Amino acid sequence: YATQVRLPGFRPGKAPPSMVRKKFPEAVRQEAIELVINEAFREAIEREGLKLAAQPHVHDLKAVPGQPLEFELHCEVRPELALEKLEGYTLTRTESAVTDELVDEQIERIREQKAEWSPVEDKAAEGDMVTVLLSTAEPDGSLPEGKEYRLVLGGGQAIAGIEELIMETAPGATAEKSVRWPDDFPDETQRGVSKLVRVVVKDVKRKALPALDDAFAREVGDFDTLDALRATVRTDMGEHARREAEADLRGQLVRQIVETNPFDVPKAWVMQLVEGYMQMYGVPDAQKQTFAKEFYPMAENQVRRDLIVDTIAERESIAASASEVDARVEEMAKARNADPGQVYAQLQKQGRLQEIEREITEEKVFTWLLEKNPVTTA
Template structure:
């Protein structure tokens, strides 16, 4: 394709390129589009593909012109990429397009390029490591969570208190002076913000089977702005009250939780799990500090489109409402940029040092996991493949190899 290419602006990963397509090339594209239309369109009085070319061009002039334009821009983009040897990060944007009869077609391509990382320095860094000691308080908190998981809800005759599970029939008058009506039954745990404070206060004054009707003021920070600060008449019937009863922390509880002979054995296992978790957190912090040092010594830009795409992924994962997407994006943009830089550094080191996960690495990892689970490696492989998790495991292996390589070449100091 005969086109003129003139680079205009270059900043970081952004490129602006002026493209000019000669009149002859434009006409060829229009002729090609016209022939395609002439061979396929149906016009009254003519068999398919037999309508006169002049009639087809006249009737479908705008469609032919649009098809020619799209073909020219598409082919020109491909030629720009090939001639300039560009590795693009996202789809291009066309600006300042001028498509006038009898004149060259001109437009400006705005491109984002994939970053090229030199990483001239990846060693000689000093990284601090913060190894956390598991405290008796943390152990007690985890044991309490286990007790809570095994707790049961038992009916009580006393008035409810925070933490109790109640079933209430709640009716609310829409306007002052109206009767609240019959209402609906709701289960809720008191003290967890499932009902507004005024409603919870009424519930905790009632005994099982009792009905209380009184005015309640809605909080000034209530999510529905139209109801903030309003006072409404509510009618509450307390149907029943249940109180959580957690099992005693003893040997019997340890046996119920798992294969533990005694409470001491359970405590040892829980402490071991907490220590392993603390080690993983410390490892992750060291890895991120390593990446931050490398990025600081080898700065590079990241494509905005990648950042926006990752932010959209975060928003969808967290189910952020559309009206909250903008502030969410502002909050998570730095995190997204950091994640992209991390991935690019890992990819660059893995490629340069030949550290990417191999098929043998994957087989060994799956065999190791299968042995721990007591199942056949082939069976586990099939399960992981079906769940689409093989790429995730490959990535984990690659990251482990990259960070092992980096840790050999940098100093890690434990914080005192």
């Protein structure tokens, strides 16, 4: 401890140990206790051959000067899965056919994304985009200064009564009307309440979809004709359907394996996954408890799946080879039209090579399982 502290009159790290001991007795003692605990628990974990699921917790610490240090370690360990039954399951592959109607719907969604909004002088209609100043009467009946909103009418962004008032008002005009809040409004205290609403329509824009022709296909991407765009959309949708069918098959397998080989999962791992998703989605503190409660079953299922994959991979010596990882990186580089070496270096820097390795290992585990469990097609 003397090498870390600063004392007046001494260079950093040069204070006499006796003086440091006298000035910082509790800090020195606490550090000594932590060092002994860390050394002891590493030795104990190694001796017992435990695979920890989370950092151990120290309980009943007895640290009396001059006496042996005593404490309990409470450890949550990774479960040992027997997985005695991995064959004889009933699996059904359901793959959706890519029809002309589905392709047309996807093309229409692409058209919607490429639509242009142009100002109009008419009153707004359903599907139009409006910019409005909206104010709702206070409990005392006064109307505050309006707040600006941009809405697409008919999309459920405003309650029906307010949308009706907007569509009755010409651009540049102001209108007031008593509006009744719907009976299924999220805020129960506002259900069925009528309030005076003032709306100022600043502008109205109408959507114009591009013509469905070869020029549209060229605008979307590297397609010479509309038929080429349709063909690519059909291929992509077919690939998506195959991936969905494969994911459903894996889900069936995991559910049946868990039913016939029940096991507990480490709560620490589940909560770690929940917290990771909360961070990813930016869940506000006020909503974290609700999110955790709703997401916990999904996270628990994911942990069960991971444990099953890890156990089978370890037992059957299934693992992604270096050449398979390289091949996957080359595929990614080809899709990005980038140099494989640069993509590899980028993934390595981001720490994502491990993700690719695990992804390939998981694919190989499910391939191994599907070889043992025949699949029927619905």
